Amino acid sequence: MLRSLSALLLCTFLCTCVPAQETGYYDTTAFTQADTLRGSLLPARANYDVTFYGLHLDIDPVERTIEGWVDMDYTITGQLPVLQLDLYENLQIDDITQGDTELRYTRKGNAVFVELPHPVDTGSRYRMTIHYGGEPREAQNAPWDGGFVWALDQRYRYWVGVACEGEGASLWWPNKDHLSDEPDSMLISVTVPERMYVASNGNLLEEVELEGERKRRFDWFVSYPINNYNVSINAGHYVHFEDTYRSFDGEELALDYYVMDYNLAKAKKQFKQVTPMLEAYEHYFGKYPFWDDGFALIETPYLGMEHQSGIAYGNRYMRGYLGGLIPDDMDWDYIIVHEAGHEYFGNSISVADHAEMWIHESFTTYLEALYVEYHMSAADARRYMVTQKKYIENVRPILGPLGVNFTAFGSSDHYYKGAWMLHTLRGMLNDDPLFLGLLRSFYQDHERSTVTTQQVVDYFSAYTERDLQPFFDQYLKHPTIPVLELRETDGQVMYRLQADVPGLAMPLGLLIDDEPVRVTATADWQPMGRGIALDAVRVDGTRFLVDRQVVENPE
Known part of the structure; x- marks a missing residue:
């Protein structure tokens, strides 16, 4: 004592x-x-x-x-x-x-x-x-x-x-x-x-x-x-085999694999996916961040975990997530792609408080879509993102309380909703070189460091030359998502944005009779045009996490 x-x-x-x-x-x-x-x-x-x-x-x-x-x-x-x-x-x-x-x-x-x-x-x-x-x-x-x-x-x-x-x-x-x-x-x-x-x-x-x-x-x-x-x-009772990955500049990275002795043949086939995965992430963010320690997959009796330079792998050599989660026409190992993505966001860029774990999980979940985009197409990446929407619950804020080791998030929203927040920002910017350049620049400027939510917001705002604080506040600090409200007045369709954050304005992509239209929605009612049927107006659900609602008697 x-x-x-x-x-x-x-x-x-x-x-x-x-x-x-x-x-x-x-x-x-x-x-x-x-x-x-x-x-x-x-x-x-x-x-x-x-x-x-x-x-x-x-x-x-x-x-x-x-x-x-x-x-x-x-x-x-x-x-x-x-x-x-x-x-x-x-x-x-x-x-x-x-x-x-x-x-x-x-x-x-x-x-x-x-x-x-x-x-x-x-x-x-x-x-x-x-x-x-x-x-x-x-x-x-x-x-x-x-x-x-x-x-x-x-x-x-x-x-x-x-x-x-x-x-x-x-x-x-x-x-x-x-x-x-x-x-x-x-x-x-x-x-x-x-x-x-x-x-x-x-x-x-x-x-x-x-x-x-x-x-x-x-x-x-x-x-x-x-x-x-x-x-x-x-x-x-592991057996070890190895491979190498050659980066874009020609440098070789050691790849080490530790698997159950009876799974060696399966592993040698399944782990060939590591090279295209590393190639995709190097394309978007730069070289693997823990080069001198090498990259390893270690078979485990549980599903997986992003253990730095020694990733836990337990997906049973199946496609997707134990055979599911990804579209039927895609064939890639979710645990390899997701957990290795954490080497960039989670292990290299880290947070100082569990309340901000969205920075680990939201970015890494979006890396899955970037992997699909690199090896297939942007349309396939959007199609993959759409499959995640059914897992979004909107039950509590993505951002938790600081300073109290709060880990009971209660849902997977800091994965899927957070990834859709980033995807929605991409849709709002409507400029892929700007958005992808932002992600790469942010990562490279903060590689192997600890960041906060506010640092992310400030960096993204400065890089895009837009005030993104209201946008991030809405998606991170409130359970609900913005709603595009529609009404018909004197034969004309009107629209506005209903949100928890005052002053939030969002450039949105709409589909009117399946034709793409861009608008900037604010809290004020604005005219969309005459001769348009309310049920013909939809939010582009492949690019935006925004609800749609028709109101008959608005305030």
């Missing part, structure tokens, strides 16, 4: 107020202290920066336990008498040391507060070591809930994986579990029974037989900054 002075300092650090977020939708939502401790940057977290993690773990797939330690290198950035780590409370801490000093700590739920041994200067650097172990949380439906996946393969051999995007990496290893702080590099050293093979992020440095223990250790190294939830380990 901390001494009384430390307890006072801890209280001071915890009582700093954090605003819940600006949408208004969540103003009456109650959040727990655990939500705040995990999601906010109070001084005990904000005032240090992690530069390196060394994760050393021994996995027992029979007992379903883990044991090991984490070395954490960090730099002091402000006053820090008490440092907050995160580790789920079901895992035990054996000790925490810094140099030769064992440090005092207290736990509050999943948060760990460590008393530093003496006053520290801003800019000073330290290594803290946390020994821990136990039975980690087990996922019941990975990757939609986080935890370890303890499985058996088709030959009844142990097969282990882990996915933890929403719940956080602290469910299986101690760290500063906040999206804003990525280590510059990371060592992932995993020991397993001797017949198993470990595949992880980055490059394999060494494989070591542990004499007399009937175990093997695999040391993987990540040389780029990485989100904590992207760190993953996979242990099973």
Whole structure:
């Protein structure tokens, strides 16, 4: 237990107020202290920066336990008498040391507060070591809930994986579990029974037989900054094969594949899709962002996850999403295309708060359409986008509350509705070179960095020389979408835009008797013309996420 002075300092650090977020939708939502401790940057977290993690773990797939330690290198950035780590409370801490000093700590739920041994200067650097172990949380439906996946393969051999995007990496290893702080590099050293093979992020440095223990250790190294939830380990009876991708400038990228031994032939055929996928994304955004760490697909007992440079693949070598989701005349693997798209948006461009996960998911979902457009046509991409509309629910804002680790989005709108928001912006601009140039420029200017929603809005507005704040506010901060209202007055069709955001004006593409027409809809009624039947006027649903409604007695 901390001494009384430390307890006072801890209280001071915890009582700093954090605003819940600006949408208004969540103003009456109650959040727990655990939500705040995990999601906010109070001084005990904000005032240090992690530069390196060394994760050393021994996995027992029979007992379903883990044991090991984490070395954490960090730099002091402000006053820090008490440092907050995160580790789920079901895992035990054996000790925490810094140099030769064992440090005092207290736990509050999943948060760990460590008393530093003496006053520290801003800019000073330290290594803290946390020994821990136990039975980690087990996922019941990975990757939609986080935890370890303890499985058996088709030959009844142990097969282990882990996915933890929403719940956080602290469910299986101690760290500063906040999206804003990525280590510059990371060592992932995993020991397993001797017949198993470990595949992880980055490059394999060494494989070591542990004499007399009937175990093997695999040391993987990540040389780029990485989100904590992207760190993953996979242990099973893998076989490895490799390929190369030649970029547009001639440089070769290492492609590594780790699959179940009985699926080798299937994998060699299915993973040929990686090259055209990388080609499409390089065309739109530039070279693969984690070049030195290579690109890998690792077969997992769950569907998939965007683990940086070591993507989890569990689509069973089927087209689409387990055989569905994409149009019947298309033949591509959804997990390869979607999860690899996250290498650009999610892993390279990242957010600092779960509330803004739309930046990860909306852009990546739109990358699927760009993949179709590159290899088929723009019309096919629009046709693919239309198939996503049925998944849009409009149940709550895409943008969540900041600072409280809010992950219960409740729908897939930050995927499909967010992608349609970008697609609608493309339709509004009606200038593909401008729109595609915007996406490429935004990505390249923010590659391997953390961004906010406001940065996206400001950049898009500056690049297009339009005020896009009302547009993004409508689609991100309100559950509903704009409505094009129509009425007939004195034989003339009138139209206006009904929206939650005052002053929203949208250039729209309409179809009048199937002929394309462009209008700019505002909150004011405007004439469309005479001799037009109301039922002949439609919004171009292949380019715009805007509803249509006929009103008889408008205000």
